[in-house]
Structures are given as structure tokens and as C-alpha cells.
Amino acid sequence: MNPRKLVGMLAYVCSACGPVVRPDGGKGLLPVGEMAPDLVGTAPNGAVTRLTTCRGHAAVVYFYPMDGTPGCTKEACAFRDAFTQYDALHVTVFGVSRDSSASHVQFRAKHELPFALVSDEDGTLARAYGVKSTFGMASRVTFLVGPDGRIAHVWPDVDPALHAKQVLAEIKAQAAASNPR
Numbered sequence: 001m002n003p004r005k006l007v008g009m010l011a012y013v014c015s016a017c018g019p020v021v022r023p024d025g026g027k028g029l030l031p032v033g034e035m036a037p038d039l040v041g042t043a044p045n046g047a048v049t050r051l052t053t054c055r056g057h058a059a060v061v062y063f064y065p066m067d068g069t070p071g072c073t074k075e076a077c078a079f080r081d082a083f084t085q086y087d088a089l090h091v092t093v094f095g096v097s098r099d100s101s102a103s104h105v106q107f108r109a110k111h112e113l114p115f116a117l118v119s120d121e122d123g124t125l126a127r128a129y130g131v132k133s134t135f136g137m138a139s140r141v142t143f144l145v146g147p148d149g150r151i152a153h154v155w156p157d158v159d160p161a162l163h164a165k166q167v168l169a170e171i172k173a174q175a176a177a178s179n180p181r
Helices: 003-015 070-081 083-088 101-111 124-129 163-178
Strands: 040-042 048-050 059-063 092-097 116-119 141-145 151-155
Touching: 040 092, 040 101, 059 070, 059 124, 059 163, 070 083, 070 092, 070 101, 070 163, 083 092, 083 163, 101 116, 141 163, 151 163
Parallel strands: 059 092, 092 116
Antiparallel strands: 040 048, 040 116, 059 141, 141 151
8 A cells, every 4th residue: 555545544544533733733623812714605695705804793613514414404504593693793604514515505505594604625624723524524613703803712512403592692792791881
């Protein structure tokens, strides 16, 4: 067997065992206070949406394993069902998986998702955020990005049915803390 291929396979297998080594040299999930790496998603109308253009407002970046699976569909639909509340708070939502853009188009259309989906086919974004990938699927992790572009909260393990409301509650709590009456 080609030695490079063997090393690549071992790195892939071992990546599921320990914390992800991020391109910035850190290990594990990006911590609160770190700058969120930029990402580019496609909105339902086909427009390109970048995380960096959301500065001044909070954003949600949620990683999920795969379009169309029961848990991922439940999570996406929960964000969809709460979307008017996110939109009222000027919060942009990005769903990120290793699925192709074509898969995202079908998934979004089938479930009428009103937010941007990001294709991370090679796992670059997952590594940048420190999200583990196993068998080509990202773990279910969510990051709240503050108006300053820094990670404001991290959910390393989520219940797909309840998570969208938990994130919304945290956004409201942080907004209330930063704007006391």
C-alpha cells in the first residue's frame, strides 16, 4: 500500500479518537472568545451569504451530520419553525454539513428551510471550528457567534428537537445582559 495513503487513513481513523487539531494550532472546539472562521452559505433565494457580513448582529453556526436523516431533519425544521424569532432579532442562521450543494438544495426545498446552508465537503470548516467528523459526517455542534464575530457560546452536544429554542434563549439572555435597563 502507498505509504501516503496509509498515513491519510490512519489520520482519518485517529481524528475520531482525540480532539481535532485546528488550523490555528489549537485543539478541540473553538472556545468562547475566539474569532469565528468565515464561511459562505447559500440562502434560499440563491444569494451567497458570508458570516463576516453578519458583523454587528449575532449568528448561529450549527454543524450537523447529514441532510435528510431523522435527527438532522428534526433540527433543521426546529430552526425553521423558530426562524421568525431569529429574524426579528437580526440573527443569521447557517447550517453546515459535509453534504454537497446539490444535496442542500434538495434538503432546503423539501423542508422549506429559510436559512443558509453551507457545503463543507472536504471538512475544512469542521476542522477550523474543531468539530469532529466521523465516517465523513460532522458531529452535531452549534456555535453562537456574537456581533463582534467572536464565539459567544458553544453547544458541544445537542438534542435536535429542543436545540433551536435553547439557542434562542441564550441569544435573548446575552442581549439582555449587554443592554441592562
